[in-house]
Amino acid sequence: MKIVFINPPFDIIQKAYGSARKGTKYGYWAPFGIAVLAGIIKKLDCKFEYIDSTILDYTQQDVVNHVIQSQPDMIGITAQLATREVVKHLIQMIREKSAAPIFLGGTLATTFAESVMLENPGLDYVVIGEAEQTLQELILKIRNKADISTVKGICYRSGDKIIRTPSRPILMNLDLLPQPDFGVFDLKRYIPLPLQYKKKPIIAYLSSRGCSYGRCTFCFESGSAAQKYRRHSVKRVIADIQMAVEEQGVKEVAFWDDIFLVDEPWVLEFCELLHQNKIEIAWQCYGYAGSMTKKMVDASAKSGCWNVYIGFESATQTVLDQVKKGVTVEQLAQSIGWVRDAGMDVRGSFILSLPGETPQTAMESVKFAIKNDITYMLFHPYFPEYGTELYSELAREGKIIDEYKGRTTAQYIPEGYKDAKEVEFIIRKAYKKFYFRPSYVLKHINKIRSWDDFKQYYEAMRFVAGIAFSG
Structure with a gap:
């Protein structure tokens, strides 16, 4: 099973500082949360790929082309409050070319889970809150074609209805998580601000x-x-x-x-x-x-x-x-x-x-x-x-x-x-x-x-x- 994670095309540094950012290519950090999820997914014996649109200088069409070429079994998208419209358009474009289940995570997903599902007909799942345990269970259910209604901390579709499952208790012992895998990044390309x-x-x-x-x-x-x-x-x-x-x-x-x-x-x-x-x-x-x-x-x-x-x-x-x-x-x-x-x-x-x-x-x-x-x-x-x-x-x-x-x-x-x-x-x-x-x-x-x-x-x-x- 192959899972692709996408950081959508949105330059947060350009958005934040405008002209101060013009003509530069820095201000980026390899996302720690993705490294942790990569460690979990690899423990499940799944292939993992990360498409960082900002680092790759991708347009939305570039992302779609990459997804088509990659042929994933599941597609994850990171969504922040500021990227709501970008993500909405990207989901539409991907859904036209791929039947793979799409799930959304991040602050947008956690804060507006049901409304995000409503405004994105091509979206299959929203992962709410801390994703590690929830995503691990969701992947296993999908891979085994099992009932996902028992997975805590998600929104999903059941016919015309959007179902939100009970919240997942937070993991108190962080040491139980697998070690983060920084090998999924080309670290040379991640350069912070001067x-x-x-x-x-x-x-x-x-x-x-x-x-x-x-x-x-x-x-x-x-x-x-x-x-x-x-x-x-x-x-x-x-x-x-x-x-x-x-x-x-x-x-x-x-x-x-x-x-x-x-x-x-x-x-x-x-x-x-x-x-x-x-x-x-x-x-x-x-x-x-x-x-x-x-x-x-x-x-x-x-x-x-x-x-x-x-x-x-x-x-x-x-x-x-x-x-x-x-x-x-x-x-x-x-x-x-x-x-x-x-x-x-x-x-x-x-x-x-x-x-x-x-x-x-x-x-x-x-x-x-x-x-x-x-x-x-x-x-x-x-x-x-x-x-x-x-x-x-x-x-x-x-x-x-x-x-x-x-x-x-x-x-x-x-x-x-x-x-x-x-x-x-x-x-x-x-x-x-x-x-x-x-x-x-x-x-x-x-x-x-x-x-x-x-x-x-x-x-x-x-x-x-x-x-x-x-x-």
Whole structure:
């Protein structure tokens, strides 16, 4: 049995940053979730193929041609909220040429399972929530021509009816999952945004699911689709990394856990086992000022971590409190100091149009970033995410003004701003003020040590300038 997975034609980086992305071919990560599913499918003695339309620079017709040539027995499509129309058209085109069952997974499928089935007559199944156990059972049922009505966590068709089966309980012990198979990717083609990596090939990895804090009102990890927090054992994470290093030559790992630097004993054991197993990789991760300790930061730096990303959101305490961030401005500054003093880069982000923000408080956040010598910053408007507490509140009040159109386009206007144009102006102003300081530019010019360094800095400057001067 052969199963083909498709990432539909949709350049999320181009969508997010528009002209800042023009003429480039970077910003891509090999999707960790696909690597996990590939490991499961191969355990079932099935053939697996991944069509990454963005990496292959495919049109929808190219995808269809590839599917026809591949002749799969099942077809899976990853669907996000932003790709709804693209996926709808792609399903229609594939169904005209192939009778293979088509199933859909991802945030779109999980959030709007029944409506997605209704609007896509050519779609056979929707996999809801975490796909690993559900997909494994569904594949076995289809292969054995057995009754699929007992498979939990799917939508399927029965005559003219759409049936949704009971939800599947989440897997609490993540170590029960097969090891991810990164061999399904051509890792040389996956290159992150400039200055977001030290070495190649690089992979993204999740040691946990869900958020250990999970109370921010703006974040999907505290919303209606939030996952219960679970984490792999340290030994399992080490085994996965070691396999990727030995089999795919991986030289860097980006830990994409919502919060990696949490649970000091776990982090310290991880750092120690990297050393004991002589795994010499560069790595980077996400931190939360409310859970980081100096001890875990120092241990991370000594074991190869070079970069910690912290979501600051705002440098105004009343705004942080309003969105239930659970930290103080003083804690933000302290966490920056720990990371910087350990010799690592500090990356971060501010949401400059959360409820309670004004142009004045937004620029105070920029001053905070400059004062605390943050290495790289992202500034963006607030994007209302369906299913979150804040989205529900603003939707009830009719304050969401537009659909998602990119990382610099306003969808919500706080009372302190005049209109969407002012929000977008402040975003551009923040980028200019932070990145185009003579002292900042000179400092980073002095960091250039190689031709690869020069290329990364050049592309990064093009990227930032494309945002800052886009208006």
